[in-house]
Amino acid sequence: MKLYIATPSPFARKARITLLEKQIPHEIIIDNPWQPESRIKDLNPLAKIPTLVLDDGRVIHDSKVIFEYLELERPGHLPADKHGKIAHRLAEVVADGICDAVVMTFLENQRPEGSRSQFWLCRQAEKIRAGVNELDRQLLPSGSFTALDIGLAEIATGSTLGYLDLRYSDYNWRTDAPNLLKLFERLMKRTSFQQTVPKAQVVPVNQ
Ligand SMILES: N[C@@H](CCC(=O)N[C@@H](CS)C(=O)NCC(=O)O)C(=O)O
Numbered sequence: 001m002k003l004y005i006a007t008p009s010p011f012a013r014k015a016r017i018t019l020l021e022k023q024i025p026h027e028i029i030i031d032n033p034w035q036p037e038s039r040i041k042d043l044n045p046l047a048k049i050p051t052l053v054l055d056d057g058r059v060i061h062d063s064k065v066i067f068e069y070l071e072l073e074r075p076g077h078l079p080a081d082k083h084g085k086i087a088h089r090l091a092e093v094v095a096d097g098i099c100d101a102v103v104m105t106f107l108e109n110q111r112p113e114g115s116r117s118q119f120w121l122c123r124q125a126e127k128i129r130a131g132v133n134e135l136d137r138q139l140l141p142s143g144s145f146t147a148l149d150i151g152l153a154e155i156a157t158g159s160t161l162g163y164l165d166l167r168y169s170d171y172n173w174r175t176d177a178p179n180l181l182k183l184f185e186r187l188m189k190r191t192s193f194q195q196t197v198p199k200a201q202v203v204p205v206n207q
Contacts, residue, residue, distance in 0.1 A: 091153035
């Protein structure tokens with residue numbers, strides 16, 4: 001299978017880490033959906049990464065659906081019980097929501113200074129801080145979200161924290177969220193996290 005990614009994307013990183021943790025052979029193709037030469041629109045009507053192309057040509061997109069597919073293929077990163085599953089899904093939604101707010105902030109900040117909406121930027125900042133606090137609160141004393149050592153919730157949260165460091169570095173989440181800091185340090189010892197540290201890519205300036 002082939003996974004189309006962009007190097008900064010926390011959504012693509014979730015899929016990459018899942019593939020590595022599950023030891024599923026795959027090829028990574030770097031795309032930049034913001035560039036005119038991007039091929040992603042031929043595969044995914046929303047022209048977004050991550051997009052997974054299976055060996056038989058079927059296309060799966062959106063990091064949540066990609067995870068679902070990979071988990072069905074090779075289970076192990078969601079608990080078996082109902083409450084555990086929902087806890088992982090909720091943490092993923094919060095982690096992804098933080099990333100959505102960071103993306104919107106990043107794009108707004110590409111505008112000329114006088115055209116930026118402070119109202120919009122403040123709304124996103126509130127979501128980012130509230131999301132970080134909620135994830136920090138959800139962690140158990142064991143350092144994981146449930147009895148699983150590493151599952152969807154840890155993968156999504158770790159990807160989000162790495163993205164904050166790349167695109168929202170003025171915010172020191174480490175002082176706000178000591179439990180998340182411990183989780184992040186634990187995750188960063190894993191090869192799957194080390195091999196997927198996000199890197200900036202060029203995004204065209206808004207008109
Ligand atoms: N909900 C999607 C979000 C994916 C997403 O927003 N990807 C961004 C990169 S981080 C993208 O491809 N943006 C290009 C665009 O919006 O045109 C997921 O979880 O996969």
